Amino acid sequence: MFVFIRRGIASSLGAIVLAAAGGLSAPAVAQPAPPPVQWLCTPEMASDPCDLGSDTTDLGTGVVSAADQVDESDKPVDCFYVYPTVSDQLALNADLTPQPEVQSIASYQAARFSSQCRVFAPIYRQMTLTPGIEAALVGAPLAQTAYGDVLGAWNEYLAHENNGRGVILIGHSQGTMMLRKLIRDQIDPNPELRKKLVGAFLMGGNVTTARGSTVGGDFQNIPVCTEQGESGCVVAYSTAVADPTVSLFGNSSFDALSPVMGLPSGPGYQIACTDPAVLSGNTDPVGLTIPSSPFAFGIISVLLGYTSFPHGAPTSASSWTTIAERTVGGCTDTNGYRFYQFHLTDPTGQPVNELPLFNTHLVDVNLGYDRLISIAEQQTENWQASA
Template sequence: MIRIPVSAALWCSAVLAVVTGFAVAPTAAAAPETTWLCSPGQAGDPCGGRSAAPVDCFYVYPTASLQQTTNANFDPSPELREVARAQARPFGADCNVWAPVYRQATLRALFTGSVQDRSAASDLAYQDVENAWDDYLAHHNNGRGVVLIGHSQGARMLRTLIHNRIDGKPVQSQLISAVLLGGNVLVRKGSTSGGDFASVPACTDPHQIGCVIAYSSFSKTPPADTRFGVAPQVPDDSAVRGSLPYGPDYEVLCTDPAALHDNLEAPIHGIISGFTAQCTSGAGPHVLMVAGPGAALLPALPNDTWGLHLLDFNLAQRDLVDLVAAQSAAYLH
């Protein structure tokens, strides 16, 4: 029997519980002091609390809030702690994990909100992430290298953060890598860069630094209306407006975490084991196709258009942790 990780099961239950109607969303105000879901040395830190690593990780969690408003508030609620424990804690063996609480667009907003609701919610969420990044750099980084880690909404927040505040800026020299899963990172067709980021390329070697690891996982051929693997042809109104590219000149980046260099079908190692994976290419969606005994039984939730979105981290977590360790060592060397 295939067991689904607690974080994915919790997310699925939350999705199924979403109902119509909205409470009043928080209004924008002056930049608040950062509430840290995870920070080194913090009591009860779901990311492990390590404070002696030579490098940092800056983690932005996916859509997880069960709050019934369009945007969440700054409460480090149990569902946020659970997803951080599942996704970010394993990286704490190699880095000090910093994870801000941000007023993310909630599950309710994403599933029942209008385009205008989602756009406004994402704008507010991104501003919190940017404020937290500025706080982290000003008061906590102390010149260390940093790995950016995000999934789903978290990956989309970090795409915009790299585009706006890191790519081509002095702080880019401190970027060890970015692990951006389930977020449709864009590159120019036939290239490893030139889409979302002008000078932050895809990772093509385990020891490469300053690069991006990105994919969305599927175990069946993505349907025509897939949410992942296909570049948008119009501006994405459900994300932070006006900052990321779109159109026929771009494609979605897929990097195989077990075979960065040659993208051969290779075993992947994670909480759920026994599978192989390989990135698709060509004219169709660019996704990480997962194969092996039982792969067809892995849940595509909420439906086939999402693929194995809830399991993006779980399927190859050991590979991702090992990659971050190798990249961090290369950076320090």
């Protein structure tokens, strides 16, 4: 029964994305002035979902690590995070309230980076999971509305908070789509802003390059990362277990997502896959690391329960918990799809299931999470040395 439900959800989401892509190709409509910027996370907030201690219990090794105590004033760079499609609101675009599921995903994906940077995360009127199908019928500018909020927040951050600091951009899924456009339009052509870019983690969102190149797709000047410690570059990949046959990710020739944002796609481009083991220098098997508090109930929590934690989400007395199972993997090019493919080192452990069209999209960030944190730390050190 649940298999039928999950396939229905995945198929519906794919149809929504395709429909939205068609609807958003309609002639541009004059947009009202955007509302004031609403922040989900800033360093000034007494408590926010991006503010979570880094103490962790590893269920595989039994090791309990203490939290890194770093004052906001001592963090050398900033992070600007844009969350993925997560809203459960029944609207074309979500509103600007910090819904529980939005707070949960920020903790899942951004809070662990807070050991390295001051985290800024705007609330934006993202395109919702449903009922986006109406976008195809009326040509509603859903993506423009969402991007307008992100751009407004970025400009406010630059004007009032940056003060010459380096910045790491972090996004996943729809958040990556927003940041691809932001970098393409605002940062890549601007030498002064490129100097501020410590790095970008653009996960699960079909970052493109010219075939055989590190640039030439989304960005002409900012490359995808290829070496350990390299700064000013992009880390990007989508995850999968099985060899992909049909997916929304990994193949620019069948990319229904990028046209929504007016971004490059088609057979002349390839989807970026940067191996986190190479970039971090850590080739050890890795697990999934998530906050120990449960994810707010909704569509994403249900899908996480099936795909990532069919035997139950791990938890502990620490702020974070790493599952007992370990995985190994690497970037592959199979059937025209480029993915970071992984498998369990112990096939009898808790499985990681896949969703049709989406593969293991929900664990793109949390699989080997600390390798991403290590990459950010090394990028920061390199950026500081060259600034």
